[in-house]
Amino acid sequence: MVVHFSALVGQMSLDIDYEQRSKGEMFVISLQNVTLTYRTGHRLIPALRDVSLEVHAGEVFGIIGYSGAGKSTLLRCINLLERPQSGQVWVDGVDLLSLRKRELQKQRKKIGMIFQHFHLLNSATVRDNILFPLRLAKTPVAEAERRVAELLELVGLTGYERHYPSQLSGGQKQRVAIARALANFPKVLLCDEATSALDPETTQSILDLLREIHRQFGVTVVMVTHEISVVQRVCHRVAVMDQGRMVEVGRVVDVFLRPQAEVTRRLLGWTNAEGVGADLPEQVFREGTLVCELAMAGEAAQSPLLFQAAREAGVTCSILRGTVDAIQDTPFARMVVAWYGDAKQVQAAVRRLEAHGAAVRWLNKAERMLAADEAGMK
Amino acid sequence: MFAGVIWSEIGQATLETLYMVGVSTLLAVILGLPLGVVLYLCAPGSLLENRWVYQAASVVVNIVRSVPFIILLIAIIPLTEWLVGTSIGVNAAIVPLVVGAAPFYARIAETSFREVDPGVIEAAQAMGASVWQVIFRVLLPESRPGLIAGATITAVTLISYSAMSGVIGGGGLGDLAVRYGYERFETNVMLITTAVMVVLVQVLQWLGDRAALYFARRSR
Numbered sequence: 001m002v003v004h005f006s007a008l009v010g011q012m013s014l015d016i017d018y019e020q021r022s023k024g025e026m027f028v029i030s031l032q033n034v035t036l037t038y039r040t041g042h043r044l045i046p047a048l049r050d051v052s053l054e055v056h057a058g059e060v061f062g063i064i065g066y067s068g069a070g071k072s073t074l075l076r077c078i079n080l081l082e083r084p085q086s087g088q089v090w091v092d093g094v095d096l097l098s099l100r101k102r103e104l105q106k107q108r109k110k111i112g113m114i115f116q117h118f119h120l121l122n123s124a125t126v127r128d129n130i131l132f133p134l135r136l137a138k139t140p141v142a143e144a145e146r147r148v149a150e151l152l153e154l155v156g157l158t159g160y161e162r163h164y165p166s167q168l169s170g171g172q173k174q175r176v177a178i179a180r181a182l183a184n185f186p187k188v189l190l191c192d193e194a195t196s197a198l199d200p201e202t203t204q205s206i207l208d209l210l211r212e213i214h215r216q217f218g219v220t221v222v223m224v225t226h227e228i229s230v231v232q233r234v235c236h237r238v239a240v241m242d243q244g245r246m247v248e249v250g251r252v253v254d255v256f257l258r259p260q261a262e263v264t265r266r267l268l269g270w271t272n273a274e275g276v277g278a279d280l281p282e283q284v285f286r287e288g289t290l291v292c293e294l295a296m297a298g299e300a301a302q303s304p305l306l307f308q309a310a311r312e313a314g315v316t317c318s319i320l321r322g323t324v325d326a327i328q329d330t331p332f333a334r335m336v337v338a339w340y341g342d343a344k345q346v347q348a349a350v351r352r353l354e355a356h357g358a359a360v361r362w363l364n365k366a367e368r369m370l371a372a373d374e375a376g377m378k
Numbered sequence: 379m380f381a382g383v384i385w386s387e388i389g390q391a392t393l394e395t396l397y398m399v400g401v402s403t404l405l406a407v408i409l410g411l412p413l414g415v416v417l418y419l420c421a422p423g424s425l426l427e428n429r430w431v432y433q434a435a436s437v438v439v440n441i442v443r444s445v446p447f448i449i450l451l452i453a454i455i456p457l458t459e460w461l462v463g464t465s466i467g468v469n470a471a472i473v474p475l476v477v478g479a480a481p482f483y484a485r486i487a488e489t490s491f492r493e494v495d496p497g498v499i500e501a502a503q504a505m506g507a508s509v510w511q512v513i514f515r516v517l518l519p520e521s522r523p524g525l526i527a528g529a530t531i532t533a534v535t536l537i538s539y540s541a542m543s544g545v546i547g548g549g550g551l552g553d554l555a556v557r558y559g560y561e562r563f564e565t566n567v568m569l570i571t572t573a574v575m576v577v578l579v580q581v582l583q584w585l586g587d588r589a590a591l592y593f594a595r596r597s598r
């Protein structure tokens with residue numbers, strides 16, 4: 001009996017190891033059940049609670065969440081600047097937690113990192129800052145010099161070799177940091193709030209640069225941000241962090257269309273903290289007007305679908321609030337619509353929209369229930 | 379009347395003082411810098427956090443720094459005799475000066491290291507730098523203005539300490555002042571030696587400030 005039991009346990013742990021190993025090899029980055037608790041004096045701060053994360057090769061992956069959610073901690077676990085107390089960390093097929101110091105230092109050369117506050121050497125010129133990782137990797141001098149010139153051209157700072165960081169603007173500093181991070185041809189580029197210290201215009205130019213780098217070199221990018229617009233502009237997939245947990249992960253379009261977690265809805269600005277739809281004034285809901293949130297991506301966002309659907313169902317509607325912008329190159333429309341007409345016909349119009357891929361959420365409590373009832377009957 | 383004899387003696391004493399201060403500053407930096415690195419690295423929350431090493435180093439530094447120099451001077455005479463073979467003269471004076479100044483410089487170095495942005499050190503680690511590489515490629519270059527300013531402060535402090543070593547016949551301007559001014563009441567000599575020391579301090583501080591500024595202006 002005892003033998004049997006321990007054999008079973010052995011078998012189970014073998015399976016788990018196998019699974020983690022294969023995930024580690026399948027993804028460029030794979031974090032499995034990572035837990036990290038900070039200790040400050042007598043207080044324990046659980047920064048990461050059983051977080052698993054998988055990033056595909058060549059992906060731009062966003063991590064978003066409110067301040068203190070554990071985003072930076074999660075990112076810093078990827079190159080073990082922070083060592084989790086339990087779980088697994090695989091990068092480029094290597095189990096980082098099993099490595100000795102030397103080997104870890106070697107692996108880190110394959111992982112570039114940039115920061116909100118750039119973290120350049122103030123005592124070194126732009127050239128010496130970019131040479132820093134090349135010297136660590138013992139790159140031959142001539143080759144290193146060539147690489148510096150190449151990188152400076154890439155980030156658009158040719159001619160700035162002899163400048164000191166203090167003589168550069170924030171955007172220029174971040175460009176130097178990006179050049180430095182790319183010096184050793186990393187597989188992975190980690191960005192911790194890389195644009196949060198920059199004005200909107202500079203943010204855009206840095207995001208453009210990162211996109212360009214991704215396009216040219218296919219480097220896998222993981223970026224932490226609290227700005228939803230950054231995710232919207234450059235990420236393929238996104239994970240949402242809340243209080244040390246990963247509450248949602250998926251393709252950006254899917255998450256934007258159908259946010260599941262309350263935090264995600266808040267981050268997207270779909271609801272305010274109390275959960276009332278887009279903080280509309282009470283008057284809107286009077287006289288039985290039906291109000292819903294509507295999100296559409298791709299074709300649906302470009303065509304006059306809403307008004308077609310309304311006309312065919314014989315109802316009218318008005319847009320109380322609405323934006324059309326893009327998730328990367330996909331058009332994305334979000335609006336709050338008030339419907340006027342027979343409830344059944346309104347339902348028909350909405351169902352037609354849903355058939356075209358629109359995400360709908362009723363803001364009138366009763367109607368939301370009605371919709372749920374109907375879904376249950378189907 | 380005193381001119382002929384004394385001026386040459388003052389010149390000689392000035393050279394002795396410069397020699398004492400120069401050599402002991404150099405040695406204090408050579409010994410204090412590694413000690414400062416150890417203090418920094420082993421401090422709580424730092425790269426090689428180690429409570430015992432930090433506490434031990436810290437206590438030794440504090441003890442040496444809290445003992446009045448005049449007492450230190452006499453207390454370590456056995457060490458001086460063992461190292462230099464005698465307890466009087468210019469070379470003998472260098473020993474207590476170094477023992478007194480090295481911990482002083484170590485603290486200054488530690489403080490300078492702490493002012494280095496931890497983010498920069500972290501960035502270096504993220505790039506795969508080892509602790510040694512962090513020390514030599516980040517910590518030392520980034521704290522250079524502070525380290526230079528610290529060496530200046532140490533040298534200036536050593537000028538006045540070196541005067542005290544005149545008490546044990548250490549040579550230099552201090553010795554001269556004690557022999558003529560204090561023992562023979564020749565106030566002129568005392569005034570002149572003091573004036574020379576004031577000039578030395580001024581020149582030294584000026585040089586140190588320029589050097590620190592040179593490096594500080596480039597960074598930050």
Ligand SMILES: Nc1ncnc2c1ncn2[C@@H]1O[C@H](COP(=O)(O)OP(=O)(O)OP(=O)(O)O)[C@@H](O)[C@H]1O
Nearest residue numbers: 038040045047066067068069070071072073074226
């Ligand atoms: N070195 C540390 N010591 C103690 N607690 C820490 C430390 N670093 C982070 N924390 C705590 O861990 C939690 C997660 O921090 P983290 O920096 O990962 O959040 P974040 O999502 O990056 O937030 P922000 O958007 O403000 O950067 C927070 O509650 C924070 O206070």
Ligand SMILES: [Mg+2]
Nearest residue numbers: 071072073193
């Ligand atoms: Mg953060």
